[in-house]
Amino acid sequence: NAGVTQTPKFQVLKTGQSMTLQCAQDMNHEYMSWYRQDPGMGLRLIHYSVGAGITDQGEVPNGYNVSRSTTEDFPLRLLSAAPSQTSVYFCASSYGGIGTEAFFGQGTRLTVV
Amino acid sequence: KNQVEQSPQSLIILEGKNCTLQCNYTVSPFSNLRWYKQDTGRGPVSLTIMTFSENTKSNGRYTATLDADTKQSSLHITASQLSDSASYICVVSETSNTGKLIFGQGTTLQVKP
Numbered sequence: 001n002a003g004v005t006q007t008p009k010f011q012v013l014k015t016g017q018s019m020t021l022q023c024a025q026d027m028n029h030e031y032m033s034w035y036r037q038d039p040g041m042g043l044r045l046i047h048y049s050v051g052a053g054i055t056d057q058g059e060v061p062n063g064y065n066v067s068r069s070t071t072e073d074f075p076l077r078l079l080s081a082a083p084s085q086t087s088v089y090f091c092a093s094s095y096g097g098i099g100t101e102a103f104f105g106q107g108t109r110l111t112v113v
Numbered sequence: 114k115n116q117v118e119q120s121p122q123s124l125i126i127l128e129g130k131n132c133t134l135q136c137n138y139t140v141s142p143f144s145n146l147r148w149y150k151q152d153t154g155r156g157p158v159s160l161t162i163m164t165f166s167e168n169t170k171s172n173g174r175y176t177a178t179l180d181a182d183t184k185q186s187s188l189h190i191t192a193s194q195l196s197d198s199a200s201y202i203c204v205v206s207e208t209s210n211t212g213k214l215i216f217g218q219g220t221t222l223q224v225k226p
Contacts, residue, residue: 040218104158105156106154
């Protein structure tokens with residue numbers, strides 16, 4: 001089982017560029033989410049989805065868009081990259097909400113210059 | 114504001130020794146508490162999940178305890194190994210339809226030979 005797969009693993013962007021971080025899971029999980037991890041801080045929720053066609057904002061959604069057209073995929077779009085978006089991004093999935101284990105991808109390290 | 118605080122921020126121990134990591138939280142209402150291990154450059158991996166009614170849960174050499182009255186948890190690592198070197202993250206799940214996760218900032222553990 002591949003689990004949760006994120007691509008790319010590393011990316012450098014120039015300020016103002018846009019890009020999409022890919023996330024795919026093969027566990028048929030309904031719940032998927034995106035987090036960013038910054039030094040000295042806990043992971044913070046950007047956007048999440050409770051099923052195909054349903055998305056909602058998390059704690060730090062500004063500058064990011066998501067969509068969930070299929071159960072398997074949950075891409076994160078950076079509309080116009082800013083240096084403040086330099087971070088490590090993690091995608092996670094779980095089969096339910098409360099009490100269910102979340103599985104994380106390997107992360108995407110993004111640098112915006 | 115719902116928060117999860119971990120201590121110490123970092124810890125160095127010798128191989129074979131035991132150690133205990135602490136987690137205090139203010140999340141309310143609270144569904145469950147999780148401990149994750151995050152190796153450098155990887156995504157977090159679940160070690161334990163405890164509901165408010167559970168006092169202790171073990172996973173091999175890892176034992177987590179929970180005191181829901183004082184809102185404190187600890188992770189005890191027995192007979193440490195070099196492979197235990199990682200960041201350990203305490204995560205509390207809110208009681209909501211999505212079970213949103215509140216992350217601590219992590220404790221970085223280094224095990225030296």
